[in-house]
Amino acid sequence: xxxxxxxxxxxxxxxxxxxxxxxxxxxxxxxxxxxxxxxxxxxxxxxxxxxxxxxxxxxxxxxxxxxxxxxxxxxxxxxxxxxxxxxxxxxxxxxxxxxxxxxxxxxxxxxxx
Amino acid sequence: xxxxxxxxxxxxxxxxxxxxxxxxxxxxxxxxxxxxxxxxxxxxxxxxxxxxxxxxxxxxxxxxxxxxxxxxxxxxxxxxxxxxxxxxxxxxxxxxxxxxxxxxxxxxxxxxx
Numbered sequence: 476x477x478x479x480x481x482x483x484x485x486x487x488x489x490x491x492x493x494x495x496x497x498x499x500x501x502x503x504x505x506x507x508x509x510x511x512x513x514x515x516x517x518x519x520x521x522x523x524x525x526x527x528x529x530x531x532x533x534x535x536x537x538x539x540x541x542x543x544x545x546x547x548x549x550x551x552x553x554x555x556x557x558x559x560x561x562x563x564x565x566x567x568x569x570x571x572x573x574x575x576x577x578x579x580x581x582x583x584x585x586x587x588x
Numbered sequence: 589x590x591x592x593x594x595x596x597x598x599x600x601x602x603x604x605x606x607x608x609x610x611x612x613x614x615x616x617x618x619x620x621x622x623x624x625x626x627x628x629x630x631x632x633x634x635x636x637x638x639x640x641x642x643x644x645x646x647x648x649x650x651x652x653x654x655x656x657x658x659x660x661x662x663x664x665x666x667x668x669x670x671x672x673x674x675x676x677x678x679x680x681x682x683x684x685x686x687x688x689x690x691x692x693x694x695x696x697x698x699x700x701x
Contacts, residue, residue, distance in 0.1 A: 508688050508689070516693065517676065517692060517693035517694055518631075518676065518678070519691075520690055566630060566631065568631075568689075577621070577678075578633065579623070579630045579631035579633075580630050582630050584628075
C-alpha cells in the first residue's frame with residue numbers, strides 16, 4: 476500500500492511560468508490537504524479538499540493559486556505566474572474518511588529562478 | 589487565532605542524553621500530533637494524543653498531553669544520531685478527525701555522536 480505520492484520531488488520554474496504540483500493520496504483516503512513550508516518557517520495550511528470539492532481554502536493566497544481534486548486522478552496544486560516568493564516546499568497529506576492521523580507525502584520543492 | 593508555540597527552537601545534545609521538546613497552545617487542543625521531518629523528506633508521523641493526561645510511547649520516544657489539553661511534551665530517552673531532525677507538533681482546528689492541522693514552528697534537534 477503506497478503512501479502519499481507527490482511529484483515532482485523538485486521543480487524549477489522561471490518567474491512568470493506556471494507550476495503544477497501533484498498529489499496522489501493513500502488508497503482509501505478521500506481527504507487531501509496542502510501545506511506550504513517556507514524556508515525557516517513552519518508548515519502553513521493552504522487548502523483542504525475532498526473529491527471534487529474544496530472544503531476549506533482559508534490558507535490559499537487570493538491570487539494565482541488554485542487547487543483541485545477531481546473524481547479521477549491526483550489532486551493538483553496550481554500556481555500561475557510564479558514569483559520568487561513562491562519558492563518553498565509544498566506538502567500534501569491525506570486522511571481516510573474518519574481517520575485519526577494524517578499521512579504526509581515527501582513534498583515538492585519548488586524553486587523559482 | 590490559535591497558535592502553537594514550540595520550545596526550544598533548536599537543541600543540540602550529546603548522544604545518549606535525554607531531551608524534552610514542548611508544545612504549548614493558548615486554547616484547548618482537540619487532537620495533538622507529533623511529526624518528525626528530515627531535510628528533503630516528508631513528515632513522519634510519530635504519535636497522536638487526544639485525551640487529557642494521555643501518554644504514548646514508541647521505542648525511545650514518549651509523548652504526553654496534559655490534563656488541560658493545552659500542552660504536550662515529547663521526550664527522547666538516550667538520544668541517538670538517528671533522532672536528529674525537525675520535530676513538529678500539529679493540532680486539529682476542531683473536533684478530532686478529518687479537519688486540517690495547524691503546526692508549530694518546529695524544534696531542530698542535533699545529536700552529536
